[in-house]
Amino acid sequence: MPVYLYAICRADRAECANGESLGERVRIVTSNDLAAFVSDCSGVPVASETSLWDHERIVEALMATRDLLPARFGSVLESDLAVDRVLADRRSELTDALRHVAGAVELGVRAAWTTAAGEHRPEDQPRGGLAYLRARAADQERGLQIAAELDRAVGAFVRDGRTRISAPVATLTATYLVVRSQIDRFCKRVELLRDQLPDVELTCSGPWPPYSFADPGAR
Amino acid sequence: VSANVLAAQRPPGRSIAAAEVTLIDLVDRLLGAGIVIQGDVTLAAADIDLVNVALRLVVGSVDSVGHDLRGQIAARAS
Numbered sequence: 669m670p671v672y673l674y675a676i677c678r679a680d681r682a683e684c685a686n687g688e689s690l691g692e693r694v695r696i697v698t699s700n701d702l703a704a705f706v707s708d709c710s711g712v713p714v715a716s717e718t719s720l721w722d723h724e725r726i727v728e729a730l731m732a733t734r735d736l737l738p739a740r741f742g743s744v745l746e747s748d749l750a751v752d753r754v755l756a757d758r759r760s761e762l763t764d765a766l767r768h769v770a771g772a773v774e775l776g777v778r779a780a781w782t783t784a785a786g787e788h789r790p791e792d793q794p795r796g797g798l799a800y801l802r803a804r805a806a807d808q809e810r811g812l813q814i815a816a817e818l819d820r821a822v823g824a825f826v827r828d829g830r831t832r833i834s835a836p837v838a839t840l841t842a843t844y845l846v847v848r849s850q851i852d853r854f855c856k857r858v859e860l861l862r863d864q865l866p867d868v869e870l871t872c873s874g875p876w877p878p879y880s881f882a883d884p885g886a887r
Numbered sequence: 888v889s890a891n892v893l894a895a896q897r898p899p900g901r902s903i904a905a906a907e908v909t910l911i912d913l914v915d916r917l918l919g920a921g922i923v924i925q926g927d928v929t930l931a932a933a934d935i936d937l938v939n940v941a942l943r944l945v946v947g948s949v950d951s952v953g954h955d956l957r958g959q960i961a962a963r964a965s
Contacts, residue, residue, distance in 0.1 A: 676922065715918065717910070721913070723917060724917065737921075737922050738921045738922070739922045740923050743923070754924050762922075765922075774916075776912050776916075778911075778912075873912040876912070877916075879916035879920035879921040880916065880920040882920065882922045883920070883923055
């Protein structure tokens with residue numbers, strides 16, 4: 669029977685303690701010192717707001733009491749045996765990845781600023797391709813500046829991080845792996861930066877399961 | 888633990904609704920990150936069209952679905 673994969677953790681942390689309930693559907697497949705949280709399913713789920721939140725809710729509940737590697741939405745394997753094979757085949761890299769995320773959560777920061785390329789400036793009319801490219805470059809430059817400011821602000825409180833700049837819409841998406849005890853400090857630094865950069869809209873989200881730091885292949 | 892705790896701390900009066908930002912962040916992570924299991928044992932993984940799903944969900948959230956989502960987030964935050 670096909671199984672839907674939610675997350676992977678160390679086998680000795682998989683069992684539920686003190687009244688924690690996995691719910692009716694979720695169960696544990698163990699292979700050596702690794703374990704996977706799965707549920708029986710009939711096929712690949714459709715991605716909708718409801719199904720995405722369902723996945724998220726289950727992974728968040730599991731994350732409350734253990735370190736884990738969250739699976740991408742829609743990961744369906746053909747059987748428990750297949751799950752066992754994946755855990756065995758990738759044991760070494762999964763173990764390393766679990767060590768990397770231990771005790772930490774993922775925090776997201778989005779920054780948006782007034783775009784130079786998208787601005788309508790009648791005095792410049794007609795704007796040629798060169799003017800547009802210059803504006804795009806200016807957006808990219810501003811994004812790099814903001815990314816540097818952000819890294820300076822929170823760098824001391826994070827274990828890992830990555831940043832993506834999208835020049836056409838003048839936004840920066842950053843995501844950080846933060847040890848739980850540092851979450852408050854991280855948030856305070858973002859607050860301070862918000863005051864220092866009044867032209868930039870900064871938004872935090874989280875704490876998330878460490879999706880962006882879970883796949884060893886992606887690092 | 889809730890993914891909306893920090894989003895809810897945004898100062899009021901900003902242009903983007905926290906709920907929308909949270910949905911975009913959710914889609915980014917669940918469809919664009921997380922462990923990808925690939926191989927002959929896999930029936931499906933990572934072949935969901937990220938851009939189309941994200942557009943559908945986010946556009947939906949701005950219009951009709953937005954109300955439902957905000958209800959969910961309020962419920963989750965409480």
